[in-house]
Amino acid sequence: MNLGSTLIKSRRSIRKYQDTPISDEVIKEVFECARLAPSARNIQPWLFGAITDKKMLEKIAGLTDYGTFIANAPICFAVFGDVQEKYYLEDCCAATENIIICLQGHGVGSCWVAGDKKEYVNEITSLLNVPEPYKLVSLIPAGIPAEVIIPPKKSVEEVTFFEIWENK
Secondary structure: OOHHHHHHHHOOEOOOEOOOOOOHHHHHHHHHHHHOOOOHHHOOOEEEEEEOOHHHHHHHHHHOOOOHHHHHOOEEEEEEEEOOOOOHHHHHHHHHHHHHHHHHHOOOEEOOEEOOOOOOHHHHHHHOOOOOOEEEEEEEEEEOEOOOOOOOOOOHHHOOOOOOOOOO
16 A cells, blocks of 8 residues: 555544644645645635634634534644636635645544535634735644544445446
8 A cells, every 4th residue: 555545545534632742744735735836827825724722713613503612722723715717716725625634644633624615704804904816715724643543444346436327
């Protein structure tokens, strides 16, 4: 198994973190990996943020519907996309995955918290002083895992086909 497969197969959504700060070197590498994500026509319609201030993390957590655990993360990355670009959502989702995989490579757990279609998008965008035309696509709270839960996944046979799909 190669390194990429190992990172992907070992990744889990982590919602409980140790109270250990994430180093500046890791944060810089996360930003580097995020900016290198593929994007349609290489437009790169994104803006990335890292939030470590506890009061700000609590405010963000309080605005979300399923992200209350953000308040207890040492850091939360935020991905914003330029809504004037046709494929901003796809491009920013690719960048979000790059962030998650980069963090996993450093032993830092994370959890993708939705943005784009949520009611709290404008409030968080405003709270972080992000200008138009950017829109929140995702929040990625992260930290050293305090707990790892392994949920069941569908088998590869249940979710794949070759050539054409046939009802099995």
